[in-house]
Structure formats: C-alpha cells, structure tokens
Amino acid sequence: MSAESTHVAMTLSDHLPILQILVPLVSAPLIVLIGSRRLTWSLAFIASVLSFGIAILLLMQVIDGSIISYQIGGWAPPLGIEYRVDATNAFVLLLVTGISTLVLPYARESVKSEIPAKHHTLFYAAFMLCLTGLLGVTITGDAFNVFVFLEISSLSTYVLIAQGSYRDKRALTAAYDYLIMGTIGATFFVIGLGMLYMATGTLNMADLADRIADQGSNRTVRAAFAFIVVGMGLKIAIYPLHLWLPRAYTFAPSAVTVFLAATATKVAIYVLLRFTFSVFQPSFMFEVNTLEFIILPFAILAMFAASFIAIFQNDFKRMLAYSSIAQIGYMLLGISLLTETGLTAAIAHLFNHGITKATLFMGVGILALRSGGSFYNRIQGMGKSMPWTSAAIVIGGLSLIGVPGTAGFISKWVLVEATIEKGWWPLSVLIVLSSLLAVIYVWRVIEVLYLKTPLAGTDYREAPFSMLIPMWIMALACIYFGLATDVTLTASRAAAQGLLAGSAGMM
Amino acid sequence: MGFELTQEYILGHLNYWLFSVLMMTGLYIVVAKGNLVKKIVGLNIFQTSVFMLYISMGKVTDGTAPIFPLDMDVDPDVIYSNPLPHVLILTAIVVGVATTALGLALIVRIQDEFNTIEEDDILKIERAIVQTENAIHGDAMGGRA
Amino acid sequence: MRHHLILRVITKLLVGAIMLFAFYVQFHGDFSPGGGFQAGVIMAVAFILYGLVFSLHNVQQVFPPWLVHKLVALGVLIYAGTGIVSLFLGYSFLDYGAFTPDHPSHGQHYGIFAVELGVGITVTAVMVAIYYAFAGRPPRLSDEEW
Numbered sequence: 001m002s003a004e005s006t007h008v009a010m011t012l013s014d015h016l017p018i019l020q021i022l023v024p025l026v027s028a029p030l031i032v033l034i035g036s037r038r039l040t041w042s043l044a045f046i047a048s049v050l051s052f053g054i055a056i057l058l059l060m061q062v063i064d065g066s067i068i069s070y071q072i073g074g075w076a077p078p079l080g081i082e083y084r085v086d087a088t089n090a091f092v093l094l095l096v097t098g099i100s101t102l103v104l105p106y107a108r109e110s111v112k113s114e115i116p117a118k119h120h121t122l123f124y125a126a127f128m129l130c131l132t133g134l135l136g137v138t139i140t141g142d143a144f145n146v147f148v149f150l151e152i153s154s155l156s157t158y159v160l161i162a163q164g165s166y167r168d169k170r171a172l173t174a175a176y177d178y179l180i181m182g183t184i185g186a187t188f189f190v191i192g193l194g195m196l197y198m199a200t201g202t203l204n205m206a207d208l209a210d211r212i213a214d215q216g217s218n219r220t221v222r223a224a225f226a227f228i229v230v231g232m233g234l235k236i237a238i239y240p241l242h243l244w245l246p247r248a249y250t251f252a253p254s255a256v257t258v259f260l261a262a263t264a265t266k267v268a269i270y271v272l273l274r275f276t277f278s279v280f281q282p283s284f285m286f287e288v289n290t291l292e293f294i295i296l297p298f299a300i301l302a303m304f305a306a307s308f309i310a311i312f313q314n315d316f317k318r319m320l321a322y323s324s325i326a327q328i329g330y331m332l333l334g335i336s337l338l339t340e341t342g343l344t345a346a347i348a349h350l351f352n353h354g355i356t357k358a359t360l361f362m363g364v365g366i367l368a369l370r371s372g373g374s375f376y377n378r379i380q381g382m383g384k385s386m387p388w389t390s391a392a393i394v395i396g397g398l399s400l401i402g403v404p405g406t407a408g409f410i411s412k413w414v415l416v417e418a419t420i421e422k423g424w425w426p427l428s429v430l431i432v433l434s435s436l437l438a439v440i441y442v443w444r445v446i447e448v449l450y451l452k453t454p455l456a457g458t459d460y461r462e463a464p465f466s467m468l469i470p471m472w473i474m475a476l477a478c479i480y481f482g483l484a485t486d487v488t489l490t491a492s493r494a495a496a497q498g499l500l501a502g503s504a505g506m507m
Numbered sequence: 508m509g510f511e512l513t514q515e516y517i518l519g520h521l522n523y524w525l526f527s528v529l530m531m532t533g534l535y536i537v538v539a540k541g542n543l544v545k546k547i548v549g550l551n552i553f554q555t556s557v558f559m560l561y562i563s564m565g566k567v568t569d570g571t572a573p574i575f576p577l578d579m580d581v582d583p584d585v586i587y588s589n590p591l592p593h594v595l596i597l598t599a600i601v602v603g604v605a606t607t608a609l610g611l612a613l614i615v616r617i618q619d620e621f622n623t624i625e626e627d628d629i630l631k632i633e634r635a636i637v638q639t640e641n642a643i644h645g646d647a648m649g650g651r652a
Numbered sequence: 653m654r655h656h657l658i659l660r661v662i663t664k665l666l667v668g669a670i671m672l673f674a675f676y677v678q679f680h681g682d683f684s685p686g687g688g689f690q691a692g693v694i695m696a697v698a699f700i701l702y703g704l705v706f707s708l709h710n711v712q713q714v715f716p717p718w719l720v721h722k723l724v725a726l727g728v729l730i731y732a733g734t735g736i737v738s739l740f741l742g743y744s745f746l747d748y749g750a751f752t753p754d755h756p757s758h759g760q761h762y763g764i765f766a767v768e769l770g771v772g773i774t775v776t777a778v779m780v781a782i783y784y785a786f787a788g789r790p791p792r793l794s795d796e797e798w
Binding site: 015022 | 722723724725726728729732735736739742743744745746747749
C-alpha cells in the first residue's frame with residue numbers, strides 16, 4: 001500500500017498489463033450472462049481483438065529492453081503480486097493473442113459443424129477462459145500466480161478437448177488422461193514452489209532469483225528445481241511425458257486443436273524458460289547438468305522418435321500431433337545449449353512453429369469439415385477440388401520441414417548455428433537428419449492431396465471465406481517471417497539477452 | 508551421509524515424512540488402480556499431501572492465529588504463525604475441487620458412451636475402434652494408427 | 653408423505669440454520685476462519701440437503717437452473733467489477749484504498765467485503781450447479797427396480 005499522502009492517478013496506458021488479463025477474463029462471464037447465441041461469437045471476437053491490440057502496445061513499449069512492472073492492489077513487490085512485462089513475455093503474449101484472434105473467425109464455421117448449437121455459448125466462454133489463463137501465465141511475475149493461471153487454462157482446456165466427443169467419443173478419455181497427467185504436473189510444480197518458499201521466504205520471481213543466488217545450491221533448491229522441471233515437462237510434453245498430446249490433439253474439435261497446438265505448449269515452454277534462466281540462473285551447476293544430461297538426450301529422442309511415428313500415421317491430424325512433439329524437441333535442444341544463440345533459436349522456433357502448426361491444423365480442420373474426417377484415404381485427391389486449402393497446407397508443410405524462404409527455416413538455421421558455435425557439431429547433423437524425416441511425412445500428405453485420384457462423390461466446394469482467410473493469413477505469415485527475418489530474430493535476440501542477463505534482467 | 512537417523516531427526520521432520528507417504532500413496536493409486544473414479548481419489552490424496560506440506564511449513568513454534576485484536580492494541584511480544592501458506596492452500600483447494608468435479612463429470616460422460624469405467628475395458632473398446640479404423644483406412648495407405 | 657418423516661422435519665429445521673451459519677461465515681472472514689469460499693459451500697449445502705430430502709424438482713422450483721448459471725457469471729463480474737472500479741478511480745487494479753482515499757486502510761474493509769461477496773455468490777452457484785448436473789441425469793435404474 002503506497003504510504004504517500006498524495007496519490008498520482010494512473011492513466012489507461014499504465015493499466016495495460018492488467019487490461020491484458022481483464023478483457024478476456026470479463027468477457028467469459030459476460031458471454032454466459034448475456035447468453036444470446038448471436039452475440040456470443042461477436043463478444044469473444046471483440047475481446048480477442050482488444051487483447052491483441054494491448055499485446056502489440058505492450059511489445060512496442062518493451063522491445064528496447066525496458067521492463068514494465070504493474071502492482072496489483074497497489075502492494076509493492078515482493079510483498080504484492082506484480083505483473084512484469086519484458087521482451088520475452090511480450091513476444092509470447094503477441095503470439096497467443098494473435099493466434100486467438102485468427103482462430104475465432106475460423107472457429108465460427110468449424111464449431112457449428114462439430115458441436116451442437118446449445119453448447120456454443122459455454123464453448124466460447126471456456127475458450128475465453130483458456131485465453132485468460134494462458135495470458136496470465138505469461139504476464140505474471142509471481143510464481144504462485146503462474147500456478148493459478150496455469151490451472152485456469154488447463155481446466156478450460158480439458159473442457160474444450162472433451163467437446164470433441166460429439167464426433168468421436170475417444171475425446172472423453174483423451175481429456176480424462178490429459179486431466180490426470182496435467183494435474184499431476186501442476187501439483188509437482190506447486191511442490192517445487194513450496195520448497196522454494198521454504199528455502200527463500202518469497203514468491204516473487206525477481207526476489208526469488210536474488211535469494212537463490214545468495215543461498216547457493218542446497219538440497220532444497222535442487223529438489224525444487226527438479227520438481228519444477230518435471231512438472232512443467234508434463235505440460236510441455238517433453239518426450240517421456242508426452243503421452244497425452246497425440247490423442248488430445250487428434251480428438252479435440254479442429255478449432256481447439258489449432259489454438260492449443262499453437263499456444264499451450266509454447267506458454268509452458270515460456271514458464272520453463274522463465275524459471276530456468278531468470279529464477280534459477282544458468283550459473284546454478286545442478287541446472288547446467290540437468291539440461292545437458294537429461295533434457296538434451298530427451299530432446300534428441302523426441303526429434304527422432306516422434307518423427308518416425310509421424311511417418312507411419314494414416315490420420316493427418318495425428319501425424320501433425322506427433323510432429324508437434326518432435327518440434328518441441330527442437331526448442332528444448334535450443335534451450336539446453338545455454339548460449340544466447342541457442343536461446344534465440346528456441347524462442348524464434350517457438351514463434352515460427354506456432355504459426356506453422358496453426359496453418360496446418362487450420363488446413364486439416366477445413367478438410368475435415370468437408371470430408372467428415374482426416375484420414376488420408378478420405379482426403380485423397382482433394383488438392384484438385386480445394387486448391388486454396390491444399391496450397392496453404394503445402395506452405396505450412398514446407399515451413400515444417402524448414403525450406404529456405406519459410407519461417408521454419410530461420411529458426412532451424414539459427415539452431416544449427418548455435419550447435420556449431422558451441423562446438424557440438426554432431427548435434428547439427430542430427431538436426432538436419434530429423435528434418436529429412438519431416439520431408440517424408442510432409443511428402444506423404446502432398447502425395448495424398450495431389451497425386452491420388454479423388455474418391456467418388458468427393459467433389460467438394462472450397463472452404464468458406466471465414467475459414468480460408470485466417471488460414472491464408474497464417475500461411476502468408478509463414479512466408480513473410482521466413483523472408484523478413486529481422487522482426488522475429490530481433491525480438492528473439494532481445495528476449496534471449498534479457499533472459500540470460502538473469503536477475504539483472506528482471507530487476 | 509550428512510545426517511543420522513536419530514529419533515529427533517524423524518520426529519523433527521515428521522510432517523515431511525507424512526507428506527512423502529501421502530504423496531506416494533496418491534501417485535500409486537493413480538497409476539495402479541484401473542477404475543477411473545479411484546484414479547480421481549488418488550489424485551485427491553496426492554493434492555491433499557501438498558496441502559499438508561504447505562500448511563505445516565507455515566506453523567511458527569508458539570505462534571498464534573495471525574489476527575490483530577479489534578481495538579488494534581497490538582502486543583509486540585506475540586508471535587504469529589505465517590498466514591501466507593494458508594492463503595496459497597485455499598487457492599489450491601479450490602483448484603482441486605474444480606479438477607475433481609471436472610474429472611467426475613468426464614467419468615459420467617465416459618460411462619454414458621463406453622458403458623464402463625474400468626480402464627482395461629475402455630482400452631479394449633478403443634483398441635477395437637482402432638482396428639476397425641486400420642482395416643478401413645490403414646491398409647489403403649500401408650500404414651497403421 | 654409418511655416416508656422419511658424424521659428426515660423431512662429435521663431438514664426443514666436445519667435449512668434455515670445452515671443458511672444463517674453461511675452468512676455468518678461469509679461476513680466474519682476478517683475475524684475468524686471463513687470468507688467467500690467456505691461460506692459459499694455451506695450455503696450450497698443448504699440447497700443440496702433440501703434437494704436430497706425433498707426431490708430435485710422441488711429445489712429447482714426454489715432455485716431454478718437458469719438462475720444458478722447466471723449467478724455463476726455474476727459473482728465473477730462482481731469481483732472483477734470491484735477491481736475495475738478502483739481502475740476508474742485512478743488506482744491500481746484491486747487497490748482497495750481507492751474506496752476511501754482519505755483513510756486507505758478503511759477501504760480494505762469495503763473492498764474485501766465486495767470481493768468476498770462475489771466469491772460467495774459464485775461458489776454457491778457452482779456447487780449447486782454441480783449438484784444439479786449430476787442429480788439431473790436420468791437414472792439408470794428406475795425407482796421400482798431398486
């Protein structure tokens with residue numbers, strides 16, 4: 001509580017960090033309260049567009065390396081909860097709000113065909129709550145607040161995934177498995193936080209960083225680190241903890257899969273980044289060992305094993321889910337290098353993979369909308385009847401492989417640069433090899449879409465514009481960010497520098 | 508090893524021992540039991556162990572409830588227990604309740620669709636679905652789900 | 653109506669006492685264990701007890717499902733609204749000092765009262781909604797088959 005007797009009134013731009021959370025948070029109960037089916041989608045879309053605008057304003061303010069700190073309730077940190085925005089946060093905020101703004105127009109038609117009309121109001125309310133949770137995880141500077149928002153987003157995610165049960169009842173067991181695993185992960189995170197609180201007496205992330213640095217490495221802090229890494233690992237879907245992801249992505253409604261694939265794991269990776277670099281600094285030897293000897297082998301395993309499994313899938317959506325696990329492996333590889341270039345590569349790949357997977361899952365959703373399924377032999381030959389959709393899928397696929405000129409190439413290039421710079425050139429060979437595996441499974445898709453004869457009675461109309469336009473915006477973004485590389489790379493580099501500066505970056 | 512297994516060591520860390528026992532019990536139930544409702548129960552036990560960890564860490568020896576008297580006549584010698592872990596646990600309890608409610612709702616729907624809530628039976632049904640899918644879609648592509 | 657006579661009589665006596673206790677817990681969160689969540693659950697217990705003993709149909713006439721769902725949203729909006737009011741008054745979000753600028757510490761009472769009210773309303777409605785959702789399902793065995 002500010003003890004000053006004169007109070008300076010705050011302006012709207014001061015309140016931007018809290019408005020980023022408030023706008024989607026308030027829209028959810030408003031949607032339920034108003035309850036009119038016609039206004040529901042519009043309310044959600046307006047809230048999402050406003051959030052996107054706020055994220056852009058925030059990014060513009062912090063791109064030069066400054067930090068915005070907002071005190072909730074007027075209580076100064078470390079006593080109070082604060083929202084801290086720096087370059088890393090703002091980048092992730094932009095990604096999440098951008099994806100949400102593009103998914104909502106897409107979702108209009110997709111949701112109409114997959115979910116009964118009477119559930120639409122609650123569906124969009126849950127969607128806005130999920131958005132709130134993801135944004136809250138990203139923007140907060142208090143460790144327990146991360147848990148609270150993480151659970152808000154996770155609970156809404158379980159509900160959203162279970163909505164796929166109207167098409168395929170396995171969505172229910174997929175949501176249940178994700179619930180069990182996700183709750184265990186979040187509870188491990190809380191145990192880790194409890195141990196940190198026991199050791200340091202504070203929950204504010206900047207303060208934690210200082211106190212851990214003072215204390216050095218004792219058993220409590222190491223145990224806390226282990227619990228936090230494993231807990232977030234379940235949410236990120238690191239290789240041995242990834243079992244919930246393929247089924248959750250395959251059986252969820254198409255719009256939900258687009259949103260989750262592009263944002264949920266990315267936000268969890270952001271939390272891992274924040275804890276690994278800002279709270280437990282890289283000088284923490286235990287951390288270096290963990291990253292080098294545990295995360296790195298699992299990342300490489302993910303890259304190869306998941307790509308192999310993806311090749312043998314006969315369902316397009318499931319193949320993309322396994323490919324997501326492989327791409328997460330790339331990001332973890334970049335993080336475990338612990339250099340600035342490696343971190344830049346990981347953050348750039350976070351963004352580029354987000355837009356790539358958004359394009360591809362949007363494409364799959366359109367194909368499923370028309371053909372009723374996403375199995376390869378249901379969608380064969382649709383390249384001729386739906387040229388625009390298939391072209392966007394091809395662009396997304398090329399970006400997934402990492403063809404020069406697309407967004408995926410940039411992040412993989414910087415990743416290879418980082419491994420060579422560190423002197424671990426066998427890793428660069430592995431990265432290239434696993435990209436070749438991606439060529440195989442992307443080529444399968446292209447072959448099915450263009451080179452197979454269409455089934456009888458599958459002369460479909462092209463997708464509706466409300467679905468086509470968001471997908472093409474994403475596809476063009478893949479190309480744009482592949483050619484105009486400065487935008488992503490500058491932002492990623494600023495973020496990486498901020499993270500590596502450790503506590504100095506947060507203070 | 509850095510410590511001796513004395514009685515003082517065990518009794519002094521009693522809350523941590525209990526926390527570990529409850530946590531492992533809860534995790535074991537989640538993993539080992541096949542009935543979906545029992546898994547939710549195991550999850551609850553696991554979460555309860557975390558609550559115990561936090562609340563026991565908040566107790567200060569000889570501490571009393573951290574509430575000032577109404578007339579604000581604060582005695583500087585009084586020791587108060589730490590209220591922060593209690594606040595954190597209230598939040599965590601609410602999250603646990605919401606998770607349980609959601610899990611049970613999912614189980615009710617699973618019961619409607621699959622007619623069983625035993626994990627083994629559900630796996631059998633899903634495997635049958637996958638096999639029919641492979642028969643229709645898989646052979647055509649030479650792949651499997 | 654001679655079945656379960658004891659249950660019916662005791663329930664009629666208890667429902668009022670439970671609701672009174674819920675209000676007590678709600679408003680004494682400053683001075684004793686209590687607050688919005690606990691009070692909300694106790695208030696919901698009153699409705700659920702009535703529903704268990706007197707049938708779901710009866711309790712839904714008292715507390716209709718559409719009202720329950722609206723109250724869920726309303727409580728959240730009350731909480732967020734308290735914070736937004738302090739935004740409009742020029743202070744940080746949820747800065748209770750905004751309500752009494754002269755004595756910032758008095759504003760704490762009003763602010764916490766308002767947010768706990770929101771929490772209590774939402775929790776009551778959520779618990780009753782969960783009960784309605786589970787109890788409202790068509791039973792797998794009819795009453796005669798029991």
